[in-house]
Amino acid sequence: MEANQSQAHLQEHLRIIRRGVVDMIENRELEERVAESIKTGKPLRVKFGMDPTSADLHVGHAVPLRKLRAMQQLGHHIVLIVGDATAMVGDPSGRNKLRPPLSRAAVEENLKTYVDQAAKLLDLSKTEIRRNTEWFDQMSFEDVLKLCGRMTVARMIERDTFQKRIADNEPIGIHEFLYPLMQGWDSVMVRADLELGGTDQLFNLLRGRDLQREEGQRGQICFTTPLINGLDGRKMSKSYGNAITFNDVPEDMYGKVMSIEDGVMREWYTLLTDVSEREIDELLAGHPREAKARLAQEITTQFHTREAALKAREAFDRRFRDKEIPEDVPEVAWPAGASGGVQLMALLKDLGLCASTSEAKRLIEGGGVRLDNEVHKDPRAMIQAPQQSLLIQAGKRKFVRVQAPS
């Protein structure tokens, strides 16, 4: 009886851990160690590293973080490595350009916001947070050389990332070769049982496994989650401007999810929500718009509140489905002098709706500007200060209500 129970328990653990996972090196070992952990009551040490190389986390980062939370809820121990040392090197994985080393100051800056953002998904009170400068700052040059001796150039440059750069005649910095070794060394230092990363991390994860073995430890189990594509289908990245970030306001977050391709819904449901497989099937069998709305709501709720997500949904429906004016149009003061008018294009720039007059001009000529719901196409039209107020719409998303000057 008890044996059956723990067997069921094991299967449940494995199901949760494996959901959405791409690589699992090795599955057999996973089963063994999870079973062992359940039997002994000793939690597994699950390592995950985040490098503070930019200021904002996006939902792509949420995939592994959610996995960690799930494992945390199963009672396992999460070791979050804040890679302040590795961030200075910069992970070359998936990079087609040389990564210049980051300064310590820049890293510190990003670090501040990082942990706060991770806290939206992880229970930090149960998370062990370690900076890897803790050990890397202690290393002597000799230690570094010894570590370098653990890896050959041939093995390093057989990686796709480097092959591609070589083919494209892109530079590769020597320091970039150190990254996988550093990440691997982290595993040795925290005695990880498992390490999680994106699919682009497999090489780095496996270095940890190797190094641990060389150091007489059990090699960690390495598993990966998919990288999520951004809104335009390219890899999600803040620098592409195609990301949904943890800090997006509910309305943006909801709206951005609504604009993803139908084809990725299953993946997003699997990786970014807890909706069951069966329910996902049902949702996807129905109208795509409904399925997406639910998805948007699920995701928004995770980073904000249920109420905020509902409000976002209402606002979204009003604006885009019913094509009505949004509720919360910001009110601004008439920017020009009280007397006389302003050219429309200048007005848009003054109100901050466009970055430059030229941009405003283009937008106007392209038919993207409405005043009190009327399309205006003449950028030079003189606009007089309104008697009451004037509703300006620039593009699909930007609304502003200008108040009469007093």
Place this chain on the structure above:
RNA sequence: GGGGAGAUACCGAAGCGGUCAAACGGGACGGACUGUAAAUCCGUUGGCUCUGCCUUCGGCGGUUCGAAUCCGCCUCUCCCCA
């Protein structure tokens, strides 16, 4: 250390003395269609005191009436040889 190739707008990539604010593709933005999906079509894509003017083609100088295009030096990258 020697030899060769290259650096162009957000990205890729043409241009190789004037007609270049710079072809083309991608991306982005706007419009039509729609479910802020996909596909498709159209337009825009340096700035401004906007039918003209100003600043752009790695940096600094030079030649020329005139340079992204020619010359010199510098910086960076790649390749080959040692």
